[in-house]
Amino acid sequence: MTQTDHPAIARTPRRRSRWNATDLGLIAVFAALVAGSALIAAIPVGGLGVPITLQTLAVMLTGLALGPARAFAAVGLYLLLGFAGLPIFSGGRSGLGVLAGPSAGYIIGFLLAATAVGWLAVVVLARTANRTGKLRGILLFAAAMVSSIVFIHGLGILGMMVNAKLDFSKAFLADLAFYPGDIIKNVLAVSIALALHKAFPDLLLSRVRTADTRP
Amino acid sequence: MSSHGFLLAAYAPGSSLIHRAPLWLKFLLVVGCGMASFLIADWAVSAAVLALLCGLFLLSGAGPARLFRAVRPVLPVLAAIGLFQWWQLGAPTAARIVLNVLICVVAASILTATTPVQALLDGVASLARPFRRFGADPERFALTIAIMLRSIPFVAGAYMDVRDSARARGLERNPRALVLPVFISTVAFARQTGEALAARGLGEPEDPEE
Numbered sequence: 001m002t003q004t005d006h007p008a009i010a011r012t013p014r015r016r017s018r019w020n021a022t023d024l025g026l027i028a029v030f031a032a033l034v035a036g037s038a039l040i041a042a043i044p045v046g047g048l049g050v051p052i053t054l055q056t057l058a059v060m061l062t063g064l065a066l067g068p069a070r071a072f073a074a075v076g077l078y079l080l081l082g083f084a085g086l087p088i089f090s091g092g093r094s095g096l097g098v099l100a101g102p103s104a105g106y107i108i109g110f111l112l113a114a115t116a117v118g119w120l121a122v123v124v125l126a127r128t129a130n131r132t133g134k135l136r137g138i139l140l141f142a143a144a145m146v147s148s149i150v151f152i153h154g155l156g157i158l159g160m161m162v163n164a165k166l167d168f169s170k171a172f173l174a175d176l177a178f179y180p181g182d183i184i185k186n187v188l189a190v191s192i193a194l195a196l197h198k199a200f201p202d203l204l205l206s207r208v209r210t211a212d213t214r215p
Numbered sequence: 216m217s218s219h220g221f222l223l224a225a226y227a228p229g230s231s232l233i234h235r236a237p238l239w240l241k242f243l244l245v246v247g248c249g250m251a252s253f254l255i256a257d258w259a260v261s262a263a264v265l266a267l268l269c270g271l272f273l274l275s276g277a278g279p280a281r282l283f284r285a286v287r288p289v290l291p292v293l294a295a296i297g298l299f300q301w302w303q304l305g306a307p308t309a310a311r312i313v314l315n316v317l318i319c320v321v322a323a324s325i326l327t328a329t330t331p332v333q334a335l336l337d338g339v340a341s342l343a344r345p346f347r348r349f350g351a352d353p354e355r356f357a358l359t360i361a362i363m364l365r366s367i368p369f370v371a372g373a374y375m376d377v378r379d380s381a382r383a384r385g386l387e388r389n390p391r392a393l394v395l396p397v398f399i400s401t402v403a404f405a406r407q408t409g410e411a412l413a414a415r416g417l418g419e420p421e422d423p424e425e
Binding site: 036054065078088091100163196199203 | 249292398
């Protein structure tokens with residue numbers, strides 16, 4: 001159980017050897033953003049005002065905005081401090097106790113999903129460097145959906161099976177309730193990520209471009 | 216949420232034996248309970264272990280109100296699981312599942328109720344120390360933790376401000392108007408923080424490899 005977060009600690013500083021002060025600032029502030037989004041009340045969406053929580057939105061955006069390595073560090077830092085006892089998990093929960101709860105899989109899934117979507121985002125941004133607009137948005141949305149289905153929903157189901165001892169079909173059904181909100185959140189995340197990259201071209205975009213033009 | 220006050224909520228100051236126990240021992244207790252929750256097969260054993268842990272919690276002088284506050288967030292979902300598994304698997308198994316989760320939650324809250332936040336964070340920062348030979352930098356790690364803690368109130372404040380201004384414009388149902396400005400100002404804040412660190416010579420890698 002705890003082994004899952006220890007590699008995170010180990011890898012976080014090791015990969016950071018080439019990160020400068022701005023990267024550290026981005027990692028720390030995005031970790032705070034995930035924490036803040038978990039603490040903030042759900043926002044109403046659309047005419048009916050269906051409330052959606054912002055945490056998965058913040059996690060996916062961390063990946064889309066920062067790319068895989070820094071997103072891994074940011075979400076890893078958030079998890080580490082939450083496990084250490086800061087009340088920054090959703091609903092003000094904290095500590096290693098959450099790993100025993102039925103939502104443990106989702107929490108671990110955040111780390112892998114942010115990393116995966118960050119990696120896919122870099123691939124998409126590099127491949128669509130000369131084309132902007134719709135195609136890029138659609139591909140980023142596909143990347144976000146694949147990452148959240150495989151990691152957040154996959155591990156979420158696994159967590160309910162392990163901790164609540166539900167069998168697969170029941171855990172799968174319980175997890176289905178999160179899909180509509182997740183689709184809305186991923187659409188929102190991609191639209192915000194595109195706006196962020198427009199506002200801050202050197203956040204990830206220029207890194208991708210330089211990597212792309214290099215033979 | 217404009218201060219760091221919310222971070223101190225779980226800690227109960229005191230000088231009991233548990234307060235004075237070393238951090239690693241309390242951490243081992245939490246890990247041990249996590250392992251035990253997978254091994255215990257009898258609900259009576261689970262109940263006994265839970266009672267023991269609750270006794271330990273109360274022994275620290277943190278009080279029953281704090282114990283209830285630590286457990287309260289998981290109660291609704293545990294009630295749902297308990298009832299469902301009672302129907303599916305029978306009462307003893309349902310009781311064991313629910314009690315085993317409670318064991319982990321109470322064990323973890325013993326750690327957080329008897330350890331000051333600063334000691335916990337120092338403990339986390341010291342986790343990087345064994346990895347120094349692989350290029351880890353405990354000081355930069357601790358610095359990043361400190362910046363994150365300082366930024367949580369900023370993020371919460373940004374959400375409040377943006378929500379107020381969206382409401383003023385009649386956009387409180389528009390998720391983009393509620394969220395995008397928060398992320399823009401957060402990224403700007405992160406980069407200002409990075410520049411402020413760089414200007415003070417903090418946070419840069421000590422010996423660049425390139």
